[in-house]
Amino acid sequence: MGCKACEIACVISHNDNQYLASAxxxxxxxxxxxxxxxxxxxxxxxxxDAPCASVCPTQALVRKDNSIQLLKDKxxxxxxxxxxxxxxxxxxxxxxxxxASLARxxxxxxxxxxxxxxxxxxxxxxxxx
Ligand code: SF4
Ligand code: SF4
Numbered sequence: 001m002g003c004k005a006c007e008i009a010c011v012i013s014h015n016d017n018q019y020l021a022s023a024x025x026x027x028x029x030x031x032x033x034x035x036x037x038x039x040x041x042x043x044x045x046x047x048x049d050a051p052c053a054s055v056c057p058t059q060a061l062v063r064k065d066n067s068i069q070l071l072k073d074k075x076x077x078x079x080x081x082x083x084x085x086x087x088x089x090x091x092x093x094x095x096x097x098x099x100a101s102l103a104r105x106x107x108x109x110x111x112x113x114x115x116x117x118x119x120x121x122x123x124x125x126x127x128x129x
Contacts, residue, residue, distance in 0.1 A: 002034030006041055013109050027093055029106040044068065044089040044106040052081035052090055052105075060103065067108045075102045 007028035011020060020026060030043035046067045053061040053068055060074035061081060077100050082090045092101040 002032055002039045004032045006030050007032055013112055029104060042088055045087055046108065051084040051086065055080045055084040065110055067110060069107055070103055070105050072102060077102050
């Protein structure tokens with residue numbers, strides 16, 4: 001229904017489960033489109049033969065734990081992955097600590113135990129329905 005709850009959950013999960021201090025930092029890794037013609041949430045599909053990883057000149061995109069993960073330290077901001085992704089799941093973001101735009105993508109919240117804990121009770125509740 002285009003409510004953007006997923007965008008908010010993503011941003012809070014990547015902010016140590018805290019609300020943001022500023023709207024400028026609202027940079028979700030899932031994007032909700034809500035237009036008269038289209039209503040959909042778009043994020044990385046963690047492709048099996050990932051085009052983004054194939055084209056990255058620095059091997060900054062790697063397969064790990066059944067997902068495609070970005071090694072931020074290796075990204076040079078060339079944007080090739082943005083062009084290669086057929087789903088529009090890659091974005092470029094300038095961070096406060098680094099004004100150069102670097103790639104950003106869904107990481108499936110791997111290594112975020114708090115996010116997983118928040119998700120589990122909802123799953124248990126749903127399984128009782
Ligand atoms: S960023 Fe795009 S190409 Fe890369 S794994 Fe995700 S959906 Fe596939
Ligand atoms: S922007 Fe970064 S992750 Fe994307 S292709 Fe270039 S170096 Fe790789």
